[in-house]
Amino acid sequence: MSISIGILGATGYTGAELIRLLHGHEGSSVTYCSSRQYNGKNIAGVLPFFKGTFDITLEDFDPDAIKSRCDVVFSCLPHGTSAGFISRIAGDVKVIDLSADARLHDLDTYKAWYGDHGFPELLDKAVYGLCEVYREEIGQASLVANPGCYPTSILLPLIPLLKQGLIGTAGIIADSKSGVSGAGRGLSLKTHICEAGESFSAYKVGRSHRHIPEIEQELTKAAGKTVEIEFTPHLIPITRGMLSTIYVDTHADEATLKACVSSYYKDARFVHVLEEDFPSTKDVRGTNNCLIGLAKNDRTNRAVIVSVIDNLTKGASGQAVQSMNIMFGLPESRGLDSLPLFP
Amino acid sequence: MSISIGILGATGYTGAELIRLLHGHEGSSVTYCSSRQYNGKNIAGVLPFFKGTFDITLEDFDPDAIKSRCDVVFSCLPHGTSAGFISRIAGDVKVIDLSADARLHDLDTYKAWYGDHGFPELLDKAVYGLCEVYREEIGQASLVANPGCYPTSILLPLIPLLKQGLIGTAGIIADSKSGVSGAGRGLSLKTHICEAGESFSAYKVGRSHRHIPEIEQELTKAAGKTVEIEFTPHLIPITRGMLSTIYVDTHADEATLKACVSSYYKDARFVHVLEEDFPSTKDVRGTNNCLIGLAKNDRTNRAVIVSVIDNLTKGASGQAVQSMNIMFGLPESRGLDSLPLFP
Amino acid sequence: MSISIGILGATGYTGAELIRLLHGHEGSSVTYCSSRQYNGKNIAGVLPFFKGTFDITLEDFDPDAIKSRCDVVFSCLPHGTSAGFISRIAGDVKVIDLSADARLHDLDTYKAWYGDHGFPELLDKAVYGLCEVYREEIGQASLVANPGCYPTSILLPLIPLLKQGLIGTAGIIADSKSGVSGAGRGLSLKTHICEAGESFSAYKVGRSHRHIPEIEQELTKAAGKTVEIEFTPHLIPITRGMLSTIYVDTHADEATLKACVSSYYKDARFVHVLEEDFPSTKDVRGTNNCLIGLAKNDRTNRAVIVSVIDNLTKGASGQAVQSMNIMFGLPESRGLDSLPLFP
Amino acid sequence: MSISIGILGATGYTGAELIRLLHGHEGSSVTYCSSRQYNGKNIAGVLPFFKGTFDITLEDFDPDAIKSRCDVVFSCLPHGTSAGFISRIAGDVKVIDLSADARLHDLDTYKAWYGDHGFPELLDKAVYGLCEVYREEIGQASLVANPGCYPTSILLPLIPLLKQGLIGTAGIIADSKSGVSGAGRGLSLKTHICEAGESFSAYKVGRSHRHIPEIEQELTKAAGKTVEIEFTPHLIPITRGMLSTIYVDTHADEATLKACVSSYYKDARFVHVLEEDFPSTKDVRGTNNCLIGLAKNDRTNRAVIVSVIDNLTKGASGQAVQSMNIMFGLPESRGLDSLPLFP
DSSP states (O other), X not given: OOEEEEEESTTSHHHHHHHHHHHTOTTXXXXXXXXXXXXXXXXXXXXXXXXTTOOOBOBOOOHHHHHHHOSEEEEOOOTTTHHHHHTTTBTTBEEEEOSSTTTOSOHHHHHHHHOOOSOTHHHHHOEEXXXXXXXXXXXXXXXXXXXXHHHHHHHHHHHHHHHTTOSOSSSEEEEEEEEGGGGOSOOOGGGBHHHHTTOOEEOSTTTTOTHHHHHHHHHHHHHTSXXXXXXXXXXXXXXXXXXXXXXXXXXXXXXXXXXXXXXXXXXXXXXXEOSSSOOBGGGGTTSSOEEEEEEEETTTTEEEEEXXXXXXXXXXXXXXXXXXXXXXXXOTTTTTOOOOOOO | OOEEEEEESTTSHHHHHHHHHHHTXXXXXXXXXXXXXXXXXXXXXXXXXXXXXXXXXXXXXXXXXXXXXXXXXXXXXXXXXXXXXXXXXXXXXXXXXXXXXXXXXXXXXXXXXXXXXXXXXXXXXXXXXXXXXXXXXXXXXXXXXOOOHHHHHXXXXXXXXXXXXXXXXXXXXXXXXEOGGGGOSOOOGGGBHHHHTTOOEEOSTTTTOTHHHHHHHHHHHHHTSOOOEEEEEEEXXXXXXXXXXXXXXXXXXXXXXXXXXXXXXXXXXXXXXXXXXXXXXXXXXXXXXXXXXXXXXXXXXXXXXXXXXOTTIIXXXXXXXXXXXXXXXXXXXXXXXXOOOOO | OOEEEEEESTTSHHHHHHHHXXXXXXXXXXXXXXXXXXXXXXHHHHSGGGTTTOOXXXXXXXXXXXXXXXXXXXXXXXXXXXHHHHHTTBTTBEEEEOSSTTTOSOHHHHHHHHOOOSOTHHXXXXXXXXXXXXXXXXXXXXXXXXXXXXXHHHHHHHHHHHHTTOSXXXXXXXXXXXXXXXXXXXXXXXXXXXXXXXXXXXXXXXXXXXXXXXXXXXXXXXXXXXXXXEEEEEEESSSSOEEEEEEEEOOSOHHHHHHHHHHHTTTOSSEEEOSSSOOBGGGGTTSSOXXXXXXXXXXXXXEEEEEEEXXXXXXXXXXXXXXXXXXXXXXXXXXXXXXXXXX | OOEEEEEESTTSHHHHHHHHHHHTOTTEEEXXXXXTXXXXXBHHHHSGGGTTTOOOBOBOOOHHHHHHHOSEEEEOOOTTTHHHHHHTTBTTBEEEEOSSTTTOSOHHHHHHHHOOOSOTHHHHHOEEOOTTTSHHHHHHOXXXXXXXXXXXXXXXXXXXXXXXXXXXXXXXXXXXXXXXXXXXXXXXXXXXXXXXXXXXXXXXXXXTOTHHHHHHHHHXXXXXXXXXXXXXXEEESSSSOXXXXXXXXXXXXXXXXXXXXXXXXXXXXXXEEOSSSOOBGGGGTTSSOEEEEEEEETTTTEXXXXXXXXXXXXXXXXXXXXXXXXXXXXXXXXXXXOOOOOO
């Protein structure tokens, strides 16, 4: 048996990354790729490096075709758009939504941050696809809301610490830095190499980035009480890579904190705590790994946590494939067991 | 009258940056450049782009030659080494020390962070060269300790707020990011383009970077009581540029905070608060400017401050030239009134 | 007396570079900046780094205002558009056109490469602004056609050799590489940092780049007979910098070839032949310099010439300011005598 | 049966790339890794990103251990050193030498370019490992000399054209550009991110790069008469990627030339001629592919060929794995069938 896979919005960065990862995934094949803009073209006419390795004609969205030809569909459509398309196929095929449309459980919160939601019933059906935390629920799910990249990098180290009550629920600060591919393939001066290159900047400073409610939802669940965070995203002049520097109040010592996180992920293939030193984004480039470093400052009773992921892999398409593996009962690391591209 | 200038350690990045800035500085000339390694060579043999524009033969350190030929000397030597050389000329010529050897007022603090100090008497004589804050003292000084790059980016926005008592003295966090030139011209895998390029990392996480006591010394002076900070430096894969994201507790509103900083620097040529939006490092590349953005998060009672400088200019050689201008009664912006290299 | 300067299309990369250079240019001031898109806005609202250093309100194109308020106008408008605007002010004010509209002497050649020319009479009036070669003509000109970036990097080393008859007129190959700013501020996937970054590519391979007729026109004039070249442009994933590797047939030895070029530029401030070794683009970043290296391969009777410029400075705005200096009888290097931004 | 693999010099860039590729290679395992410098350390202590994915203790070179534990050994040692180590194991195990020590058939040529050769008998035994050209010989070989990166990018497009007699044997020019990883992990100012970054330069201009005799040896074999080339290498400020722009004289038309190359590689998995347009280095990053574009300039009777490879994969470790597959009768693309890391 081979799993038949559909991808909605296949020509953006997360779509191309899915194809890259699924190309090395045994027991599945990509049989349907949609693109409104390039409908009818071969994908190698849009992304030339596919030539000779991956061959498919891009199609318009067609729910009947999807139902008859796909076992699972990844949606790489933008939020706001994704829900509408998913609503027409969910229930008939398994769906993994890489947009934000199904991540928040609370409709009012969605509206406050994203605007109207056309298909609020999705919010109830979806499982939040943070694989190491919701593995069991994902295994039973027919709709998975794939987490955002920033949330993934922040939640993975914090959830075990909050569950154990080792860190304060107030005063958490996440200072995060992302490669430019997180902004997608759309054109703007912000992504022009002459303006983004050789530069570094913060954006959406203050309480304004849409990943905030998603992060707070999950931290609150882990802590069992309301958690509010301070979150500042920055743009690194690189293509891939995300690093979050997280400040938390704690009276636990460094060894206890590390042991807590390590122990939570002791069976996890992709999440690792470094015994000493701190990770670089290049250590995980192109992989589904999350590496975590941690230092305790005993004078300030604060711990500084550094986590790195590849924003397009563990922060998007890699985690989505990981969810698919869980949903279909496959080994969780299938298609994801690679070393980083180094150097 | 023309000011005769000597540079110790002229072939490193801060030495070359001094020469670049002084090349456009009217009323002075660089008459002496020392280099132990390249003693006797023309500087264009070491840094070929000087050919045809700046011509000098590198010499060994010679206190008598310096006294007879220089009005002022910039030391670009490393800490630990710089003090010894300065001690043999200070008093006879004005000195601006770009190393850390004269920045800390307290000998025990120096020893705790840097090790033994060969010439502790320097600590008493030196004025801390943060020009916008210590302009008057610098005007009277014969020895100026040029601030570190991280401290400059953190102190400029915080000092006015602490002096006015608008922010808390506890819980200050500075999450700073620097271009690689801050690590100097020495060779290591950390600066190899194949390892530093397309990557991003934190280093000296926890209470371990030597700029911490310098920052705390100056914040404590501004606040009038002990300030301890959390400081995490990161490496950006660019040559020049530094951005500090600073988190402070405050009950003041955004407008009050911005007005406080703006007002403090209302006569300053190089320090500017943006009315809205946040600066990029590229906005100040190659200039002596510091740009500051600020947002208040009313839910957390915290302000997020973003400041940018060029680590080699305002963070090193530019501020040193600014001090020289003040010491010699010249217009403060002479040689420093340039626009950034954009794009 | 101060020269009053207008800039058409002031918010693109060459416009911004003109302002940067003219900011340090004594005896002139920019009094008029046009922008169709940003008409009425302050330039710092478009390019924020100007804030506090350069202040002007962008205006729509107005020939009467220009005539009354400007001594000289730089046109940074695109080819095809520039000629129309220039035709309404030329004769009343001096004009330096950074577009290709006045570079070619032959109308049919223009049409073949660029399409219809609205104001062919410009072609006769314009002097080709390669300053080191046409200094005298520029001094008498009221309309200067500023050379293209690729042509500048190729013509400067070749013209002396062709004038002296030291190299063959057949078989010249120029393999050129440019930073991305040469493509301008417009948006395309070719300039998206995620696609252009960490990559290298050729474009317009074969006889298709529009700089070819300009290069051949000038080489033909220098040689006194028809010269055809092979020209391949490439895109370097950097902002600024251009390097041309040029292959020529010759029976002269290396010393003779170098002496020929050196001698031709012996009084030139900006063009230098390296005695040994070869230049990097970083050696000239932000400067108006052209550095040239040359090696003779005696087995193939071929010389390999490497020339570097900053495509936005000597390749565009810097050379335009140099022409302005010549046109107004100022020292040729005024405003251009800077060292490169290193590192 | 599983192939047991040894790697000499495992901690450099080509060694790490071998491990990355072999990690996804079914039917083999890396059982021996030597490192003189890090003897006794776990490889994850040297290259931290291996932690959790690849685990081996580095050992000193030990011919007996190799003979008893390895079926094949890859040597990633530098030229001059490699031959000595290989001579002690060749004959007992299959060897693929990534250095230049076994590439040249003629001892005098080796001496002229590299100096003395300690084990000249290797030169006779080795097969040149350009897989698409010498597939049969590699299948019979016990010692394969893995081609250099520049030669691979130049030979692949030229060999079919020379074999067919479609291009001239005189006047071939290869203007090649390489990412910095080609210079290896050693430290020098040339690889310092502050000097190599945001720059572009030529090096070893004229007849001086050691890859020249290797290229000429193979072109001469293909042409059946002596071929001399002009070769200029350049450094691109990226980690991985190589692009060669090759100029050849020809009277054949574009379609004929493309058909010749396409036809030669019609069964090749990794070498492809683009029907139109030209490849970027990013199109092959991390893959074993070589993409080729070609344009004919009918006015100059010259063709311009652009080829791209990843210098560490098809230009080094990937081609070495391809040779191993051929030597052991495995499918040629095993472990190498991946899509590029995009973006």
